[in-house]
Amino acid sequence: MDKILEVKNLKLYYHTNKGAVKALDDVTFDLYKGETLGLVGESGCGKTTTGVALLRMPSPPGRIEEGSQIILDGRDIMPLTERQIRKDVRWEEVAMVFQGAMNCLTPVYTIGKQMMETLQEHREMEKKQAEELIKEYLSLVGLPPEVMGRYPHELSGGMKQRIVIATALFLKPKVVILDEPTTALDVIVQAQIINLLKKLKKTFDLSFIFITHDLSLEAEVSDRICVMYAGKIAELGTNQQIYGKQGPMHPYTEKLLQATPLLRKKVESLSFIPGAPPDLIDPPTGCRFHPRCHKVMDRCKVEEPPLIEVEPGHMVACWRCVK
Amino acid sequence: MSLNDNDVILQVKDLKKHFTPHQSLIQSLAGSGQKRPIKAVDGITFDLRRGEIFGLIGESGSGKTTTGKMIMKLIEPTSGTMVFNGEDVTHTDKLRTQVYRRQVQMIFQDPYASMNPRFKIRDVLQEPLIIHKIEGDNQKHDEMIIKSLTEVKLNPPAEFMGRYPHMLSGGQRQRVATARTLILNPMLLVADEPVSMIDLSTRAEILAMMKDVQRDLGLTYLYITHDLSTARYFTDRIAVMYLGRIVEMGPANELIDNPIHPYTKALIEAVPEPMTGKVDVIKELPISGEIPSPANIPPGCRFHTRCPYAKPECSEQSEPELMDAGNGHFHACRRWKEI
Numbered sequence: 199m200d201k202i203l204e205v206k207n208l209k210l211y212y213h214t215n216k217g218a219v220k221a222l223d224d225v226t227f228d229l230y231k232g233e234t235l236g237l238v239g240e241s242g243c244g245k246t247t248t249g250v251a252l253l254r255m256p257s258p259p260g261r262i263e264e265g266s267q268i269i270l271d272g273r274d275i276m277p278l279t280e281r282q283i284r285k286d287v288r289w290e291e292v293a294m295v296f297q298g299a300m301n302c303l304t305p306v307y308t309i310g311k312q313m314m315e316t317l318q319e320h321r322e323m324e325k326k327q328a329e330e331l332i333k334e335y336l337s338l339v340g341l342p343p344e345v346m347g348r349y350p351h352e353l354s355g356g357m358k359q360r361i362v363i364a365t366a367l368f369l370k371p372k373v374v375i376l377d378e379p380t381t382a383l384d385v386i387v388q389a390q391i392i393n394l395l396k397k398l399k400k401t402f403d404l405s406f407i408f409i410t411h412d413l414s415l416e417a418e419v420s421d422r423i424c425v426m427y428a429g430k431i432a433e434l435g436t437n438q439q440i441y442g443k444q445g446p447m448h449p450y451t452e453k454l455l456q457a458t459p460l461l462r463k464k465v466e467s468l469s470f471i472p473g474a475p476p477d478l479i480d481p482p483t484g485c486r487f488h489p490r491c492h493k494v495m496d497r498c499k500v501e502e503p504p505l506i507e508v509e510p511g512h513m514v515a516c517w518r519c520v521k
Numbered sequence: 522m523s524l525n526d527n528d529v530i531l532q533v534k535d536l537k538k539h540f541t542p543h544q545s546l547i548q549s550l551a552g553s554g555q556k557r558p559i560k561a562v563d564g565i566t567f568d569l570r571r572g573e574i575f576g577l578i579g580e581s582g583s584g585k586t587t588t589g590k591m592i593m594k595l596i597e598p599t600s601g602t603m604v605f606n607g608e609d610v611t612h613t614d615k616l617r618t619q620v621y622r623r624q625v626q627m628i629f630q631d632p633y634a635s636m637n638p639r640f641k642i643r644d645v646l647q648e649p650l651i652i653h654k655i656e657g658d659n660q661k662h663d664e665m666i667i668k669s670l671t672e673v674k675l676n677p678p679a680e681f682m683g684r685y686p687h688m689l690s691g692g693q694r695q696r697v698a699t700a701r702t703l704i705l706n707p708m709l710l711v712a713d714e715p716v717s718m719i720d721l722s723t724r725a726e727i728l729a730m731m732k733d734v735q736r737d738l739g740l741t742y743l744y745i746t747h748d749l750s751t752a753r754y755f756t757d758r759i760a761v762m763y764l765g766r767i768v769e770m771g772p773a774n775e776l777i778d779n780p781i782h783p784y785t786k787a788l789i790e791a792v793p794e795p796m797t798g799k800v801d802v803i804k805e806l807p808i809s810g811e812i813p814s815p816a817n818i819p820p821g822c823r824f825h826t827r828c829p830y831a832k833p834e835c836s837e838q839s840e841p842e843l844m845d846a847g848n849g850h851f852h853a854c855r856r857w858k859e860i
């Protein structure tokens with residue numbers, strides 16, 4: 199399969215006055231054309247940071263460090279100037295639906311006005327023509343044209359999320375990063391939005407990066423799953439490899455799955471991972487997960503495990519998987 | 522099944538909350554005057570049994586938070602009654618309300634927002650003691666603070682008392698928030714989506730902690746959520762709300778394994794599962810569209826507009842009441858045997 203995106207040795211540090219927060223430290227993965235790649239992990243592990251890095255838009259004081267490569271459709275976008283990024287990449291080729299975006303619609307403007315502004319910022323277009331386009335996109339996400347005249351507070355959470363998705367698709371990007379797009383929604387609306395995303399992906403021939411901390415949801419959405427811990431990839435495998443019979447191979451993924459409540463089976467207790475993710479200014483030596491790992495060995499404390507391919511397409515960073 | 526009054530901590534009877542909408546400027550200019558009441562909660566009846574965890578479940582806008590707020594006495598019911606430990610507390614004077622607020626505590630969704638960042642944990646925990654004028658000097662208060670921190674297993678308590686909120690993990694903050702509600706020795710805790718924004722591992726940790734505390738202290742919880750998976754794990758009984766009414770109620774396992782009402786079935790259908798093989802599947806959702814406006818409730822069975830099994834009789838006949846299907850499993854669907 200063709201790769202739409204190759205991320206190599208991506209480092210993004212937040213340079214705070216207490217030191218550099220190593221939010222992404224040597225992250226390497228590919229995104230294939232037409233696939234959905236899931237990013238999962240606990241809060242603070244670097245999921246959103248990965249998303250904004252791909253837009254070349256780190257939030258201050260963040261900086262993408264030397265040596266990082268982001269190859270979009272064969273072209274390394276790291277050397278591009280900000281102007282070129284705006285013209286060719288950000289929103290044009292790579293779009294992102296931000297975490298909580300549906301609550302960030304401007305309350306004082308109608309939906310139509312807000313969508314119009316986004317559109318006219320990027321495209322020269324007559325008002326009439328833009329309106330037609332907005333209506334077309336609204337209908338694609340299952341909303342009637344009347345929505346244009348409404349204010350955000352007059353709409354439900356699900357409707358607002360549809361609008362945010364429609365806006366992200368306006369410029370016909372190839373890659374869409376979805377950051378927790380359904381976390382604030384109830385199960386029925388969530389399922390409706392997921393169905394919509396699956397259809398849009400086909401219609402527009404998109405590739406998705408789907409960010410969530412919900413492993414159950416990821417199982418229904420993503421072709422491959424990338425599990426992150428403390429700014430690094432712990433495990434990356436196909437849906438089958440992570441959720442199938444054999445189960446995941448990294449102790450962290452294993453624990454995350456055990457912490458997931460199941461609906462169709464009564465579990466007496468959920469296991470959780472004691473402790474909290476580490477301080478990324480001064481992360482633990484060796485494997486960053488070792489202080490919380492139930493399978494820790496001496497070696498884990500001093501030597502960092504490489505991300506190695508344990509079976510075709512299945513990458514794990516754990517000394518237990520190194521033969 | 523008949524329950525001794527003593528087994529019931531809170532009896533909710535035909536409770537309603539109808540909001541009068543504020544007319545927007547545009548509406549009044551346009552002269553489109555009819556104000557319809559917003560029937561956020563429209564007649565719900567249930568008992569909370571002493572020592573149980575009761576889950577209130579439903580889509581966004583179904584009236585869960587409004588119910589919780591009435592039980593917290595943060596808003597006045599439009600009609601109906603609430604009996605707490607045998608005493609009618611639907612309408613109470615200021616003094617009784619104050620005491621009630623000590624007996625019935627709320628756990629907030631975002632514990633960080635509800636804590637003063639400049640307070641040490643000790644001060645965060647002393648705050649309710651001061652607000653509720655609990656007697657004792659600092660030393661007596663410290664003893665109470667240590668006791669509640671121990672109950673939520675923040676060890677060693679003395680060390681945590683000296684920290685500031687930002688020095689705690691999400692799970693630890695939620696523990697502090699829980700300790701703060703426990704310090705007043707409540708009997709009933711209302712937890713409105715306490716973990717919905719929290720990641721999986723922390724969520725599991727918090728729910729396990731809350732369950733331990735509940736067992737250790739014999740507390741009763743009202744757990745409000747739209748997440749059926751945590752509800753199954755966490756609760757003893759579940760009530761499913763739709764548009765301000767309870768449409769199904771029963772023991773958690775029984776209700777989820779053998780749902781009766783088409784709405785409950787739809788909710789269960791929609792829940793994702795951590796299993797492989799579903800990526801290319803568009804999920805068949807038995808119900809479509811959005812929940813109708815509580816200002817415009819459909820006649821008859823209020824679910825009929827979205828029900829895949831609806832027949833003319835469902836909208837023509839009066840609203841179905843909860844019926845007993847046995848095993849303490851109640852539902853409000855007349856056609857349950859046919860579907």
Ligand SMILES: Nc1ncnc2c1ncn2[C@@H]1O[C@H](COP(=O)(O)OP(=O)(O)OP(=O)(O)O)[C@@H](O)[C@H]1O
Pocket residue numbers: 212214219221239240241242243244245246247248257258259260297411478720
């Ligand atoms: N602007 C910033 N300045 C300093 N540190 C930051 C900034 N943004 C994020 N971080 C830190 O970088 C790390 C990764 O954060 P990120 O937002 O990517 O996590 P996440 O995986 O998206 O978490 P969540 O599930 O909570 O959204 C965290 O330790 C966070 O505190």
Ligand SMILES: Nc1ncnc2c1ncn2[C@@H]1O[C@H](COP(=O)(O)OP(=O)(O)OP(=O)(O)O)[C@@H](O)[C@H]1O
Pocket residue numbers: 384540541542559560561579580581582583584585586587588747815
């Ligand atoms: N103060 C109010 N004035 C007018 N309408 C209100 C008020 N509070 C709530 N409502 C309406 O009552 C209905 C029920 O709201 P409620 O917050 O109880 O729902 P919920 O089940 O808690 O939903 P969610 O899952 O989104 O929290 C909604 O339609 C809401 O818009």
Ligand SMILES: [Mg+2]
Pocket residue numbers: 245246247297377
């Ligand atoms: Mg994030």
Ligand SMILES: [Mg+2]
Pocket residue numbers: 585586587
């Ligand atoms: Mg609510």
